[in-house]
Amino acid sequence: MDRIIKVIFSTGILTLFYFIWTGTTDLYNILIIAFIALVISIIYNRSLFKPMLSPKKWIYSIWYVIFLFIEIIKANFDVARRVVSPKIPINPGIVTVKTKLKSAMGRMILANSITLTPGTLTVDIDEDILYIHWIDVTNIDEKTATEKIVANFEKYLEVIFG
Amino acid sequence: MIKRLIPLLLVISLFFILLKVATNVAPNYDLTGVAKTYAEQGASDLGAMNLVTAIVVTYRGLDTLGEVTVLFMAGTGIALLLRRKKKKNDSGIKNRAASEILKTGSKLLVPIITMFGAYIFINGHLSPGGGFQGGAAIASAVMLMFLADSSFKINHKVFVLIESFSGIFYVLIGVLGLVILGADNFLDNRILPLGTFGTILSAGTIPLIYTLVGLKVGTELASILDNMKGELE
Amino acid sequence: MANLPEILLQISTYFVSAGIILATLRLIIGPSMADRVVALDTFTVISISLITLIACMSERVIFLDVGMVYAILSFIGVVAVARYLEGGL
Amino acid sequence: MEWYRILGSIITLIGSIFLFLGALGVFRMPDLYNRMQAGTKATTLGTILTLLGIGICHYEWIGQILVIIMFIALTNPISSHALARAAHFKGIPLTKGSVADKLKEKESTEVEVD
Incomplete structure (x- = not known):
């Protein structure tokens, strides 16, 4: 039963993706594509598309995207400042942080967000420990780094993927 | 010195190419000879919005069949050359597992890339692309699975089945043209109604043929990848 | 003033082209293999923007399909090189 | 006056400047990881803004x-993560003056699995 719900949801997502891509209004087109999406979802049984039903998660997702976009813009001004200045001001190093997230999807989104935000780049991941290249290390202590790097994201991601 | 000079020349020439691209982007409108005939009559004759597809599948359909066969031969040849006895892995080098992020990401991306491959060959008669390109996109999805999971194996029986059946159906559609429309109509796309110009169910058999070609090319390229990976291990 | 958008897009094309040239320089001088791959990654991502700009300037939507395929191939290419470098293939 | 075209082309221009800065970062930064930082962040935002601007200019293409x-926003960080991981495993060093490298301890004890 669980599997059937997953397949149907995956089919829906893939059809939606096709619909956004082509913007078609032809019914035959959508039916054919829905069939193909169904076949793909059945064949590929490791798909991670899961139904997300509670409206709270949706609201948090939208907030998260906005928050992330602001962070990315900040990150870019940070990078631009460093790149343009004649004597490149960096103080790099690799530090560890701990995450509380359990789901694989949540961890991936967290790692991607860390990569896209100011001065940090996920180098490796090992269960709940992330190894992060930090362009301007202020403190190599794990607790402080966690507080500075991941705490902001986890607030949202814990609700979305919790 | 010369070693440094050649890349420098390359960069300079790249600069000029980019400059040309950046300064004048204008489509070429003049056509001559056989291209003119195809361009003028193709759309009304065959009902395909993408003229290249119409030429590849109908006017030059036999060539496409040949190309698919060549790809099949190449795949078979690679399998023949690379399928040696599996060497014992005694060098002490083991595969490093992919990171968790890449695994999760590939699980998310593989269906989307496969879907995009399907889009390419389903819409072969409306937009750029077609069977070969769609097949390549599907094979790249399979490659992503290989990259994310070093112990991933493809199911050979299913792949061979899909490949053979799509080939057989392709030839059957061609022969149907001979039977229904008479001689010298091999691979004619008009055995099905042409439909409304510009919709997905148009251009006769072109979408059908491209689906078959896409499946065939996709499975063939995936098998080639599998053989090469077997050699690396 | 009427063709201000065209002029702005033209200037963007120059910036993007300059970016591609810088990435190519790093591709040539990069001391290690991984440096070259980083440069190549940057190069391809910037090229996607160039393809889209060309699509906009020549008013042809089909280049967007090309851009998407290029995005897929560049991603898989970089991941393949990375997995090869760490001996994971 | 087609105001949306002007808005779109201004956004595109900003995006292309970020792309240029990203490439400049890749060119100027001292070691691989710092280059990757500049490359990934700036090219991701640059591509997003450039494409968004063109999507506003030609609103029928927005889908x-x-x-x-x-x-791009999903794959770019993943590919640079994979590359950074491979490079570190391969032993490409951090630049001089780096503060810490906690990953080294983990990799030396890493059990290689098939």
């Missing part, structure tokens, strides 16, 4: 543009 943006 396709959005799909490409989603794909």
Whole structure:
């Protein structure tokens, strides 16, 4: 039963993706594509598309995207400042942080967000420990780094993927 | 010195190419000879919005069949050359597992890339692309699975089945043209109604043929990848 | 003033082209293999923007399909090189 | 006056400047990881803004543009993560003056699995 719900949801997502891509209004087109999406979802049984039903998660997702976009813009001004200045001001190093997230999807989104935000780049991941290249290390202590790097994201991601 | 000079020349020439691209982007409108005939009559004759597809599948359909066969031969040849006895892995080098992020990401991306491959060959008669390109996109999805999971194996029986059946159906559609429309109509796309110009169910058999070609090319390229990976291990 | 958008897009094309040239320089001088791959990654991502700009300037939507395929191939290419470098293939 | 075209082309211009800065970062930064930082962040935002601007100019293309943006925003960090991981495993050093490298301890004890 669980599997059937997953397949149907995956089919829906893939059809939606096709619909956004082509913007078609032809019914035959959508039916054919829905069939193909169904076949793909059945064949590929490791798909991670899961139904997300509670409206709270949706609201948090939208907030998260906005928050992330602001962070990315900040990150870019940070990078631009460093790149343009004649004597490149960096103080790099690799530090560890701990995450509380359990789901694989949540961890991936967290790692991607860390990569896209100011001065940090996920180098490796090992269960709940992330190894992060930090362009301007202020403190190599794990607790402080966690507080500075991941705490902001986890607030949202814990609700979305919790 | 010369070693440094050649890349420098390359960069300079790249600069000029980019400059040309950046300064004048204008489509070429003049056509001559056989291209003119195809361009003028193709759309009304065959009902395909993408003229290249119409030429590849109908006017030059036999060539496409040949190309698919060549790809099949190449795949078979690679399998023949690379399928040696599996060497014992005694060098002490083991595969490093992919990171968790890449695994999760590939699980998310593989269906989307496969879907995009399907889009390419389903819409072969409306937009750029077609069977070969769609097949390549599907094979790249399979490659992503290989990259994310070093112990991933493809199911050979299913792949061979899909490949053979799509080939057989392709030839059957061609022969149907001979039977229904008479001689010298091999691979004619008009055995099905042409439909409304510009919709997905148009251009006769072109979408059908491209689906078959896409499946065939996709499975063939995936098998080639599998053989090469077997050699690396 | 009427063709201000065209002029702005033209200037963007120059910036993007300059970016591609810088990435190519790093591709040539990069001391290690991984440096070259980083440069190549940057190069391809910037090229996607160039393809889209060309699509906009020549008013042809089909280049967007090309851009998407290029995005897929560049991603898989970089991941393949990375997995090869760490001996994971 | 087609105001949306002007808005779109200004956004595109900003995006292309970020792309240029990203490439400049890749060119100027001292070691691989710092280059990757500049490369990934700046090219991701640059591509997003460039494509978004063109999507505003040609609003009938917005669907396709959005799909490409989603794909880039998802794949770009993943590919640079994979590359950074491989490079560190391969032993490419951090630049002089780096503060800490906690990953080294983990990799030396890493049990290689098939």
